[in-house]
Amino acid sequence: MTDKNIQKTRRKFIKKFGAAGVLSLIGLPIVYKMSKRNNIHSHVVIIGAGFGGATCAKYLRKLDQGIKVTLIDTNPIYLSCPFSNTVLAGIHELNDLTFSYDALQDKYDINFIHDTITTIDHDKNNVRLSDGTTLNYDRLVVSPGVAFTWNSPEGYDEVASQIMPHAWKAGAQTRLLKDQLNAMEDGGVVAIAPPPKPFRCPPGPYERAGMIASYLKTHKPKSKILILDSNEKFSKQALFMQGWEARYPGMIEWIPVTEGGSVQRVDTKNMTLFTDLDEHKVDVANVIPAQTAGKIVLENDLTNASGWCPINQKTFESSLIRNVHILGDAALAGSMPKSASAANSQAKICALAITALLQGDEATNPSFHNTCYSLVDADYGISVSAIYELKEKKIQKVKGSGGVSPLEVSDNFRADEAKYAQGWFDSITMDTFG
Numbered sequence: 001m002t003d004k005n006i007q008k009t010r011r012k013f014i015k016k017f018g019a020a021g022v023l024s025l026i027g028l029p030i031v032y033k034m035s036k037r038n039n040i041h042s043h044v045v046i047i048g049a050g051f052g053g054a055t056c057a058k059y060l061r062k063l064d065q066g067i068k069v070t071l072i073d074t075n076p077i078y079l080s081c082p083f084s085n086t087v088l089a090g091i092h093e094l095n096d097l098t099f100s101y102d103a104l105q106d107k108y109d110i111n112f113i114h115d116t117i118t119t120i121d122h123d124k125n126n127v128r129l130s131d132g133t134t135l136n137y138d139r140l141v142v143s144p145g146v147a148f149t150w151n152s153p154e155g156y157d158e159v160a161s162q163i164m165p166h167a168w169k170a171g172a173q174t175r176l177l178k179d180q181l182n183a184m185e186d187g188g189v190v191a192i193a194p195p196p197k198p199f200r201c202p203p204g205p206y207e208r209a210g211m212i213a214s215y216l217k218t219h220k221p222k223s224k225i226l227i228l229d230s231n232e233k234f235s236k237q238a239l240f241m242q243g244w245e246a247r248y249p250g251m252i253e254w255i256p257v258t259e260g261g262s263v264q265r266v267d268t269k270n271m272t273l274f275t276d277l278d279e280h281k282v283d284v285a286n287v288i289p290a291q292t293a294g295k296i297v298l299e300n301d302l303t304n305a306s307g308w309c310p311i312n313q314k315t316f317e318s319s320l321i322r323n324v325h326i327l328g329d330a331a332l333a334g335s336m337p338k339s340a341s342a343a344n345s346q347a348k349i350c351a352l353a354i355t356a357l358l359q360g361d362e363a364t365n366p367s368f369h370n371t372c373y374s375l376v377d378a379d380y381g382i383s384v385s386a387i388y389e390l391k392e393k394k395i396q397k398v399k400g401s402g403g404v405s406p407l408e409v410s411d412n413f414r415a416d417e418a419k420y421a422q423g424w425f426d427s428i429t430m431d432t433f434g
Protein backbone atom coordinates (compact mmCIF):
# COMPACT_ATOMS: atom_id res chain seq x y z
CA MET A 1 0.00 0.00 0.00
CA THR A 2 1.44 3.41 -0.96
CA ASP A 3 1.66 6.32 1.50
CA LYS A 4 -1.07 8.07 -0.42
CA ASN A 5 -3.38 5.08 -0.10
CA ILE A 6 -2.61 4.76 3.61
CA GLN A 7 -3.56 8.43 4.07
CA LYS A 8 -6.77 7.82 2.14
CA THR A 9 -7.62 4.76 4.25
CA ARG A 10 -6.88 6.73 7.42
CA ARG A 11 -9.21 9.55 6.32
CA LYS A 12 -11.96 7.03 5.53
CA PHE A 13 -11.39 5.40 8.89
CA ILE A 14 -11.64 8.69 10.78
CA LYS A 15 -14.80 9.56 8.86
CA LYS A 16 -16.33 6.21 9.78
CA PHE A 17 -15.34 6.01 13.46
CA GLY A 18 -14.61 9.61 14.44
CA ALA A 19 -11.49 10.83 16.26
CA ALA A 20 -12.51 9.15 19.52
CA GLY A 21 -12.70 5.80 17.74
CA VAL A 22 -9.24 6.35 16.31
CA LEU A 23 -7.85 7.26 19.72
CA SER A 24 -9.36 4.19 21.30
CA LEU A 25 -7.72 2.05 18.61
CA ILE A 26 -4.24 3.38 19.43
CA GLY A 27 -1.84 0.52 18.85
CA LEU A 28 -3.73 -0.86 15.87
CA PRO A 29 -2.01 -0.58 12.55
CA ILE A 30 -4.82 1.40 10.85
CA VAL A 31 -4.32 0.07 7.35
CA TYR A 32 -7.01 -2.57 7.08
CA LYS A 33 -9.75 -1.97 4.55
CA MET A 34 -13.23 -1.41 5.97
CA SER A 35 -15.99 -3.71 4.87
CA LYS A 36 -18.98 -1.96 3.35
CA ARG A 37 -21.06 -5.13 3.37
CA ASN A 38 -24.22 -5.15 5.36
CA ASN A 39 -25.03 -8.77 4.67
CA ILE A 40 -24.04 -11.18 7.38
CA HIS A 41 -21.29 -13.44 6.05
CA SER A 42 -19.90 -14.95 9.27
CA HIS A 43 -20.78 -15.72 12.86
CA VAL A 44 -18.30 -15.10 15.67
CA VAL A 45 -19.20 -16.47 19.10
CA ILE A 46 -17.44 -14.98 22.11
CA ILE A 47 -17.28 -16.71 25.50
CA GLY A 48 -16.72 -14.25 28.34
CA ALA A 49 -17.94 -10.64 28.30
CA GLY A 50 -15.21 -9.08 30.42
CA PHE A 51 -12.52 -6.63 29.34
CA GLY A 52 -11.27 -8.99 26.61
CA GLY A 53 -14.50 -10.49 25.27
CA ALA A 54 -16.73 -7.40 25.39
CA THR A 55 -14.09 -5.23 23.69
CA CYS A 56 -13.55 -7.83 20.99
CA ALA A 57 -17.31 -8.05 20.34
CA LYS A 58 -17.65 -4.30 19.98
CA TYR A 59 -14.65 -3.86 17.68
CA LEU A 60 -15.63 -6.79 15.46
CA ARG A 61 -18.96 -5.07 14.84
CA LYS A 62 -17.23 -1.73 14.31
CA LEU A 63 -14.79 -3.20 11.82
CA ASP A 64 -17.20 -5.36 9.83
CA GLN A 65 -20.99 -5.11 9.95
CA GLY A 66 -21.12 -8.39 8.02
CA ILE A 67 -20.05 -10.31 11.11
CA LYS A 68 -22.80 -11.47 13.42
CA VAL A 69 -21.47 -11.44 16.98
CA THR A 70 -22.88 -13.48 19.84
CA LEU A 71 -21.43 -12.64 23.25
CA ILE A 72 -22.06 -15.02 26.16
CA ASP A 73 -21.43 -14.57 29.85
CA THR A 74 -22.38 -16.44 33.01
CA ASN A 75 -23.32 -13.12 34.60
CA PRO A 76 -25.98 -10.69 33.35
CA ILE A 77 -23.86 -7.68 34.32
CA TYR A 78 -20.11 -7.10 34.70
CA LEU A 79 -18.41 -6.25 38.00
CA SER A 80 -15.00 -4.72 37.42
CA CYS A 81 -11.97 -6.01 39.32
CA PRO A 82 -10.05 -2.83 38.43
CA PHE A 83 -10.86 -0.34 41.19
CA SER A 84 -12.39 -3.08 43.39
CA ASN A 85 -9.57 -2.47 45.90
CA THR A 86 -10.89 1.07 46.31
CA VAL A 87 -14.09 -0.39 47.81
CA LEU A 88 -11.96 -1.56 50.75
CA ALA A 89 -10.83 2.02 51.35
CA GLY A 90 -14.40 3.34 51.08
CA ILE A 91 -13.56 5.37 47.94
CA HIS A 92 -16.02 3.55 45.70
CA GLU A 93 -19.07 1.32 46.12
CA LEU A 94 -19.45 -1.90 44.12
CA ASN A 95 -22.28 -0.14 42.26
CA ASP A 96 -19.75 2.29 40.76
CA LEU A 97 -17.93 -0.69 39.27
CA THR A 98 -20.96 -2.41 37.73
CA PHE A 99 -21.60 -2.32 33.97
CA SER A 100 -24.52 -3.52 31.87
CA TYR A 101 -24.38 -4.99 28.37
CA ASP A 102 -27.24 -2.79 27.12
CA ALA A 103 -25.05 -0.42 25.08
CA LEU A 104 -23.30 -3.30 23.33
CA GLN A 105 -26.67 -4.73 22.33
CA ASP A 106 -28.38 -1.44 21.43
CA LYS A 107 -25.55 0.45 19.73
CA TYR A 108 -23.65 -2.39 18.09
CA ASP A 109 -26.35 -4.99 17.57
CA ILE A 110 -24.43 -7.61 19.51
CA ASN A 111 -26.46 -10.64 20.52
CA PHE A 112 -25.82 -11.01 24.27
CA ILE A 113 -26.72 -14.30 25.95
CA HIS A 114 -26.72 -14.65 29.72
CA ASP A 115 -25.62 -18.27 30.14
CA THR A 116 -22.62 -20.50 30.76
CA ILE A 117 -20.86 -22.43 28.02
CA THR A 118 -20.20 -25.95 29.19
CA THR A 119 -18.43 -27.51 26.18
CA ILE A 120 -16.68 -26.55 22.97
CA ASP A 121 -16.93 -29.03 20.11
CA HIS A 122 -13.90 -28.20 18.00
CA ASP A 123 -14.77 -30.70 15.27
CA LYS A 124 -18.29 -29.43 14.74
CA ASN A 125 -17.38 -25.77 15.38
CA ASN A 126 -20.04 -25.29 18.02
CA VAL A 127 -20.45 -24.49 21.71
CA ARG A 128 -22.97 -25.94 24.14
CA LEU A 129 -24.99 -23.78 26.53
CA SER A 130 -26.05 -24.95 29.99
CA ASP A 131 -29.54 -25.90 28.73
CA GLY A 132 -28.01 -28.22 26.13
CA THR A 133 -28.62 -26.05 23.07
CA THR A 134 -25.73 -25.50 20.69
CA LEU A 135 -24.48 -22.50 18.76
CA ASN A 136 -22.39 -22.83 15.59
CA TYR A 137 -19.51 -20.52 14.92
CA ASP A 138 -17.13 -19.65 12.09
CA ARG A 139 -14.64 -18.32 14.62
CA LEU A 140 -14.76 -18.63 18.39
CA VAL A 141 -13.18 -16.14 20.82
CA VAL A 142 -12.63 -17.20 24.42
CA SER A 143 -11.76 -14.65 27.10
CA PRO A 144 -12.76 -16.47 30.29
CA GLY A 145 -10.34 -14.86 32.75
CA VAL A 146 -8.78 -17.02 35.43
CA ALA A 147 -9.71 -20.07 37.50
CA PHE A 148 -8.46 -20.66 41.03
CA THR A 149 -6.30 -23.65 41.88
CA TRP A 150 -8.03 -24.81 45.04
CA ASN A 151 -5.88 -26.36 47.74
CA SER A 152 -2.98 -24.11 46.78
CA PRO A 153 -2.13 -23.21 49.55
CA GLU A 154 -3.15 -26.45 51.27
CA GLY A 155 -6.54 -26.24 52.95
CA TYR A 156 -7.65 -23.27 50.88
CA ASP A 157 -10.76 -24.32 48.96
CA GLU A 158 -14.06 -22.70 48.05
CA VAL A 159 -15.38 -23.23 51.60
CA ALA A 160 -12.24 -21.69 53.11
CA SER A 161 -12.68 -18.67 50.82
CA GLN A 162 -15.88 -17.85 52.76
CA ILE A 163 -13.76 -17.39 55.89
CA MET A 164 -10.55 -16.12 54.32
CA PRO A 165 -11.81 -14.24 51.23
CA HIS A 166 -9.61 -13.95 48.15
CA ALA A 167 -11.63 -11.06 46.69
CA TRP A 168 -9.83 -11.77 43.41
CA LYS A 169 -13.11 -11.75 41.49
CA ALA A 170 -15.06 -8.64 42.32
CA GLY A 171 -18.49 -8.90 43.97
CA ALA A 172 -19.56 -10.95 46.98
CA GLN A 173 -15.94 -11.70 47.89
CA THR A 174 -15.02 -8.00 47.89
CA ARG A 175 -18.02 -7.28 50.12
CA LEU A 176 -17.04 -10.10 52.50
CA LEU A 177 -13.50 -8.79 52.88
CA LYS A 178 -14.82 -5.26 53.45
CA ASP A 179 -17.29 -6.53 56.10
CA GLN A 180 -14.50 -8.39 57.90
CA LEU A 181 -12.34 -5.24 57.96
CA ASN A 182 -15.28 -3.24 59.30
CA ALA A 183 -15.87 -5.82 62.05
CA MET A 184 -12.22 -6.12 63.11
CA GLU A 185 -11.08 -4.55 66.42
CA ASP A 186 -8.55 -1.73 66.37
CA GLY A 187 -5.11 -3.34 66.83
CA GLY A 188 -5.98 -6.37 64.68
CA VAL A 189 -3.69 -7.99 62.09
CA VAL A 190 -4.75 -8.27 58.43
CA ALA A 191 -2.78 -10.72 56.28
CA ILE A 192 -2.58 -10.50 52.50
CA ALA A 193 -1.12 -13.62 50.83
CA PRO A 194 -0.27 -13.10 47.12
CA PRO A 195 0.13 -16.33 45.10
CA PRO A 196 3.19 -17.32 43.05
CA LYS A 197 3.36 -15.72 39.59
CA PRO A 198 1.75 -15.73 37.09
CA PHE A 199 -1.51 -14.32 38.40
CA ARG A 200 -4.16 -11.76 37.41
CA CYS A 201 -3.05 -8.16 38.02
CA PRO A 202 0.55 -8.34 39.31
CA PRO A 203 0.37 -5.02 41.28
CA GLY A 204 -3.11 -5.84 42.68
CA PRO A 205 -2.13 -7.29 46.10
CA TYR A 206 0.14 -4.32 46.85
CA GLU A 207 -2.47 -1.78 45.80
CA ARG A 208 -4.80 -3.66 48.11
CA ALA A 209 -2.38 -3.24 51.03
CA GLY A 210 -2.48 0.54 50.53
CA MET A 211 -6.26 0.64 50.21
CA ILE A 212 -6.76 -1.42 53.38
CA ALA A 213 -4.20 0.77 55.17
CA SER A 214 -6.07 3.89 54.03
CA TYR A 215 -9.19 2.56 55.80
CA LEU A 216 -7.30 1.38 58.90
CA LYS A 217 -5.37 4.63 59.30
CA THR A 218 -8.60 6.52 59.90
CA HIS A 219 -10.72 3.88 61.64
CA LYS A 220 -8.32 1.43 63.35
CA PRO A 221 -4.89 3.08 63.49
CA LYS A 222 -3.29 0.53 65.86
CA SER A 223 -3.81 -2.28 63.33
CA LYS A 224 -1.15 -3.92 61.12
CA ILE A 225 -0.98 -5.39 57.62
CA LEU A 226 1.24 -8.38 56.97
CA ILE A 227 1.99 -9.28 53.35
CA LEU A 228 3.04 -12.94 53.25
CA ASP A 229 4.40 -13.15 49.73
CA SER A 230 5.12 -16.16 47.53
CA ASN A 231 7.30 -13.89 45.38
CA GLU A 232 10.67 -12.25 45.76
CA LYS A 233 9.80 -8.87 44.29
CA PHE A 234 6.76 -7.12 42.90
CA SER A 235 5.54 -4.64 40.32
CA LYS A 236 6.23 -0.92 41.08
CA GLN A 237 7.89 -2.11 44.30
CA ALA A 238 10.00 0.98 45.06
CA LEU A 239 7.02 3.26 44.42
CA PHE A 240 4.66 1.22 46.58
CA MET A 241 7.16 1.02 49.43
CA GLN A 242 7.87 4.73 49.28
CA GLY A 243 4.11 5.42 49.36
CA TRP A 244 3.51 3.08 52.31
CA GLU A 245 6.28 4.76 54.26
CA ALA A 246 4.93 8.24 53.44
CA ARG A 247 1.28 7.50 54.25
CA TYR A 248 1.29 4.58 56.70
CA PRO A 249 4.65 4.46 58.48
CA GLY A 250 5.14 1.16 60.34
CA MET A 251 1.70 -0.21 59.40
CA ILE A 252 2.62 -2.52 56.48
CA GLU A 253 5.18 -5.33 56.78
CA TRP A 254 6.21 -7.25 53.65
CA ILE A 255 7.78 -10.71 53.99
CA PRO A 256 9.09 -12.05 50.64
CA VAL A 257 9.40 -15.74 49.75
CA THR A 258 13.15 -15.60 50.41
CA GLU A 259 12.45 -14.67 54.03
CA GLY A 260 9.85 -17.38 54.48
CA GLY A 261 6.80 -15.38 53.33
CA SER A 262 5.16 -18.03 51.16
CA VAL A 263 1.94 -19.38 52.70
CA GLN A 264 1.92 -23.19 52.41
CA ARG A 265 -1.15 -24.08 54.44
CA VAL A 266 -4.17 -22.38 56.01
CA ASP A 267 -6.17 -23.29 59.09
CA THR A 268 -9.47 -21.46 58.88
CA LYS A 269 -10.69 -22.63 62.33
CA ASN A 270 -7.77 -20.96 64.08
CA MET A 271 -7.33 -18.15 61.54
CA THR A 272 -3.72 -19.23 61.09
CA LEU A 273 -1.47 -19.10 58.03
CA PHE A 274 1.56 -21.41 57.91
CA THR A 275 4.63 -20.37 55.93
CA ASP A 276 7.91 -22.26 55.42
CA LEU A 277 9.32 -20.77 58.62
CA ASP A 278 6.47 -19.53 60.76
CA GLU A 279 2.82 -19.56 61.68
CA HIS A 280 0.80 -16.35 61.78
CA LYS A 281 -2.46 -16.06 63.70
CA VAL A 282 -4.36 -13.15 62.19
CA ASP A 283 -7.73 -11.42 62.46
CA VAL A 284 -8.50 -11.04 58.76
CA ALA A 285 -6.86 -13.23 56.10
CA ASN A 286 -6.99 -12.27 52.43
CA VAL A 287 -5.60 -15.40 50.77
CA ILE A 288 -5.23 -15.17 46.99
CA PRO A 289 -4.92 -18.70 45.59
CA ALA A 290 -2.72 -19.83 42.68
CA GLN A 291 -4.34 -19.38 39.27
CA THR A 292 -4.72 -20.91 35.81
CA ALA A 293 -6.70 -19.99 32.72
CA GLY A 294 -10.52 -20.23 33.15
CA LYS A 295 -12.26 -23.59 33.50
CA ILE A 296 -13.81 -23.62 30.00
CA VAL A 297 -10.39 -23.58 28.30
CA LEU A 298 -8.84 -25.93 30.87
CA GLU A 299 -11.53 -28.52 30.21
CA ASN A 300 -11.60 -28.15 26.43
CA ASP A 301 -8.00 -28.90 25.44
CA LEU A 302 -7.00 -25.28 24.99
CA THR A 303 -4.31 -25.11 27.71
CA ASN A 304 -0.83 -26.63 27.83
CA ALA A 305 1.03 -28.05 30.85
CA SER A 306 1.42 -24.53 32.30
CA GLY A 307 -2.36 -24.23 32.75
CA TRP A 308 -2.50 -21.28 30.32
CA CYS A 309 -3.39 -21.08 26.61
CA PRO A 310 -0.65 -21.08 23.97
CA ILE A 311 -1.58 -18.88 21.00
CA ASN A 312 -0.28 -17.47 17.78
CA GLN A 313 0.63 -14.08 19.23
CA LYS A 314 -0.16 -12.27 15.97
CA THR A 315 -3.78 -13.45 15.62
CA PHE A 316 -4.55 -14.85 19.10
CA GLU A 317 -5.63 -18.10 17.42
CA SER A 318 -4.98 -21.09 19.66
CA SER A 319 -1.81 -23.04 18.82
CA LEU A 320 -3.74 -26.19 19.76
CA ILE A 321 -7.14 -25.84 18.05
CA ARG A 322 -8.00 -24.06 14.77
CA ASN A 323 -10.61 -21.26 14.54
CA VAL A 324 -10.52 -20.62 18.28
CA HIS A 325 -8.94 -17.38 19.55
CA ILE A 326 -8.00 -16.81 23.18
CA LEU A 327 -7.17 -13.50 24.81
CA GLY A 328 -6.92 -11.67 28.10
CA ASP A 329 -5.77 -13.29 31.32
CA ALA A 330 -6.12 -16.85 29.93
CA ALA A 331 -3.65 -16.38 27.06
CA LEU A 332 0.11 -16.80 27.02
CA ALA A 333 0.61 -13.40 25.44
CA GLY A 334 4.39 -12.95 25.55
CA SER A 335 5.55 -10.47 28.15
CA MET A 336 2.22 -8.67 28.54
CA PRO A 337 0.83 -8.70 32.09
CA LYS A 338 -2.57 -10.14 32.95
CA SER A 339 -4.46 -6.87 33.13
CA ALA A 340 -7.67 -5.27 31.89
CA SER A 341 -5.58 -2.81 29.93
CA ALA A 342 -3.75 -5.65 28.16
CA ALA A 343 -6.98 -7.61 27.55
CA ASN A 344 -8.61 -4.53 26.00
CA SER A 345 -5.62 -3.88 23.75
CA GLN A 346 -5.33 -7.55 22.71
CA ALA A 347 -9.07 -7.71 21.98
CA LYS A 348 -8.80 -5.00 19.32
CA ILE A 349 -5.88 -6.75 17.63
CA CYS A 350 -7.79 -10.04 17.79
CA ALA A 351 -10.86 -8.39 16.22
CA LEU A 352 -8.72 -6.96 13.45
CA ALA A 353 -7.06 -10.34 12.83
CA ILE A 354 -10.40 -12.19 12.71
CA THR A 355 -11.83 -9.61 10.30
CA ALA A 356 -8.85 -10.16 8.02
CA LEU A 357 -8.88 -13.97 8.30
CA LEU A 358 -12.61 -14.16 7.57
CA GLN A 359 -11.97 -12.25 4.35
CA GLY A 360 -9.15 -14.59 3.40
CA ASP A 361 -6.49 -11.96 4.11
CA GLU A 362 -3.41 -12.05 6.32
CA ALA A 363 -3.46 -10.40 9.72
CA THR A 364 -1.30 -7.28 9.94
CA ASN A 365 1.61 -6.92 12.34
CA PRO A 366 0.24 -5.76 15.68
CA SER A 367 1.39 -3.47 18.45
CA PHE A 368 -0.12 -3.28 21.91
CA HIS A 369 -0.10 -1.11 25.00
CA ASN A 370 -0.56 -1.57 28.70
CA THR A 371 -1.13 1.14 31.28
CA CYS A 372 -1.58 0.32 34.90
CA TYR A 373 -2.41 2.85 37.61
CA SER A 374 -2.41 1.85 41.27
CA LEU A 375 -3.62 3.86 44.22
CA VAL A 376 -1.56 3.98 47.40
CA ASP A 377 -4.11 6.32 48.99
CA ALA A 378 -7.19 8.16 47.73
CA ASP A 379 -5.03 11.08 46.56
CA TYR A 380 -1.81 9.15 45.88
CA GLY A 381 -1.43 7.39 42.53
CA ILE A 382 1.47 5.64 40.78
CA SER A 383 1.64 4.10 37.32
CA VAL A 384 3.49 1.95 34.82
CA SER A 385 3.00 1.79 31.06
CA ALA A 386 4.61 0.14 28.04
CA ILE A 387 4.20 -0.46 24.32
CA TYR A 388 4.59 -4.00 23.01
CA GLU A 389 5.35 -5.37 19.54
CA LEU A 390 5.56 -8.75 17.86
CA LYS A 391 9.21 -9.80 17.56
CA GLU A 392 10.28 -13.31 16.59
CA LYS A 393 6.64 -14.40 16.92
CA LYS A 394 6.48 -13.23 20.55
CA ILE A 395 4.86 -10.16 22.06
CA GLN A 396 7.71 -8.22 23.62
CA LYS A 397 8.03 -4.87 25.32
CA VAL A 398 9.46 -2.19 23.05
CA LYS A 399 12.76 -1.21 24.69
CA GLY A 400 12.64 2.27 26.19
CA SER A 401 8.86 2.61 25.83
CA GLY A 402 6.72 3.78 28.75
CA GLY A 403 8.15 3.37 32.22
CA VAL A 404 7.11 3.86 35.83
CA SER A 405 6.27 7.11 37.65
CA PRO A 406 9.35 8.87 39.01
CA LEU A 407 10.27 8.38 42.68
CA GLU A 408 11.09 11.96 43.65
CA VAL A 409 7.98 14.04 42.93
CA SER A 410 5.64 16.42 44.75
CA ASP A 411 2.38 15.53 46.50
CA ASN A 412 0.58 17.30 43.66
CA PHE A 413 2.11 14.91 41.15
CA ARG A 414 0.81 11.90 43.13
CA ALA A 415 -2.60 13.54 43.48
CA ASP A 416 -2.69 14.11 39.70
CA GLU A 417 -1.82 10.44 39.09
CA ALA A 418 -4.74 9.45 41.34
CA LYS A 419 -7.01 11.61 39.14
CA TYR A 420 -5.55 10.05 35.98
CA ALA A 421 -6.28 6.62 37.46
CA GLN A 422 -9.97 7.56 37.63
CA GLY A 423 -9.73 8.90 34.06
CA TRP A 424 -8.17 5.64 32.90
CA PHE A 425 -10.97 3.66 34.56
CA ASP A 426 -13.71 5.82 33.04
CA SER A 427 -12.25 5.61 29.55
CA ILE A 428 -11.45 1.87 29.49
CA THR A 429 -14.89 0.93 30.81
CA MET A 430 -16.51 3.25 28.24
CA ASP A 431 -14.34 1.72 25.50
CA THR A 432 -15.31 -1.80 26.60
CA PHE A 433 -18.98 -1.53 27.59
CA GLY A 434 -20.14 1.88 26.27
Ligand SMILES: Cc1cc2nc3c(=O)[nH]c(=O)nc-3n(C[C@H](O)[C@H](O)[C@H](O)COP(=O)(O)OP(=O)(O)OC[C@H]3O[C@@H](n4cnc5c(N)ncnc54)[C@H](O)[C@@H]3O)c2cc1C
Pocket residue numbers: 047048049050051052053072073074075078080081082083084085115116117118143144145146167168169200201204294295296327328329330338339340341342343371372373374
Ligand atom coordinates in the same frame (compact mmCIF):
# COMPACT_ATOMS: atom_id res chain seq x y z
C1 LIG B 1 -8.20 -6.67 42.72
C2 LIG B 1 -7.91 -6.51 41.27
C3 LIG B 1 -7.56 -5.27 40.77
C4 LIG B 1 -7.28 -5.11 39.41
N1 LIG B 1 -6.94 -3.87 38.97
C5 LIG B 1 -6.59 -3.71 37.66
C6 LIG B 1 -6.20 -2.43 37.19
O1 LIG B 1 -6.15 -1.44 37.94
N2 LIG B 1 -5.86 -2.32 35.88
C7 LIG B 1 -5.91 -3.37 35.01
O2 LIG B 1 -5.60 -3.18 33.83
N3 LIG B 1 -6.29 -4.61 35.44
C8 LIG B 1 -6.63 -4.80 36.73
N4 LIG B 1 -7.03 -6.05 37.17
C9 LIG B 1 -6.97 -7.21 36.25
C10 LIG B 1 -8.23 -7.37 35.38
O3 LIG B 1 -9.38 -7.49 36.18
C11 LIG B 1 -8.13 -8.59 34.48
O4 LIG B 1 -6.84 -8.67 33.94
C12 LIG B 1 -9.16 -8.51 33.35
O5 LIG B 1 -10.45 -8.55 33.91
C13 LIG B 1 -8.95 -9.63 32.34
O6 LIG B 1 -9.96 -9.61 31.37
P1 LIG B 1 -10.49 -11.00 30.77
O7 LIG B 1 -11.41 -10.66 29.66
O8 LIG B 1 -9.35 -11.89 30.50
O9 LIG B 1 -11.27 -11.66 31.98
P2 LIG B 1 -12.54 -11.11 32.80
O10 LIG B 1 -12.62 -9.64 32.73
O11 LIG B 1 -12.49 -11.77 34.11
O12 LIG B 1 -13.79 -11.68 31.99
C14 LIG B 1 -14.04 -13.05 31.91
C15 LIG B 1 -15.54 -13.26 31.78
O13 LIG B 1 -15.76 -14.58 31.28
C16 LIG B 1 -16.92 -15.10 31.89
N5 LIG B 1 -16.87 -16.56 31.73
C17 LIG B 1 -15.87 -17.40 32.11
N6 LIG B 1 -16.16 -18.67 31.75
C18 LIG B 1 -17.37 -18.63 31.13
C19 LIG B 1 -18.20 -19.64 30.53
N7 LIG B 1 -17.85 -20.94 30.51
N8 LIG B 1 -19.38 -19.25 29.97
C20 LIG B 1 -19.77 -17.95 29.99
N9 LIG B 1 -19.02 -16.97 30.56
C21 LIG B 1 -17.84 -17.31 31.11
C22 LIG B 1 -16.85 -14.57 33.32
O14 LIG B 1 -18.12 -14.55 33.93
C23 LIG B 1 -16.27 -13.16 33.11
O15 LIG B 1 -17.28 -12.17 33.01
C24 LIG B 1 -7.35 -6.23 38.52
C25 LIG B 1 -7.71 -7.48 39.03
C26 LIG B 1 -7.99 -7.63 40.39
C27 LIG B 1 -8.37 -8.98 40.91
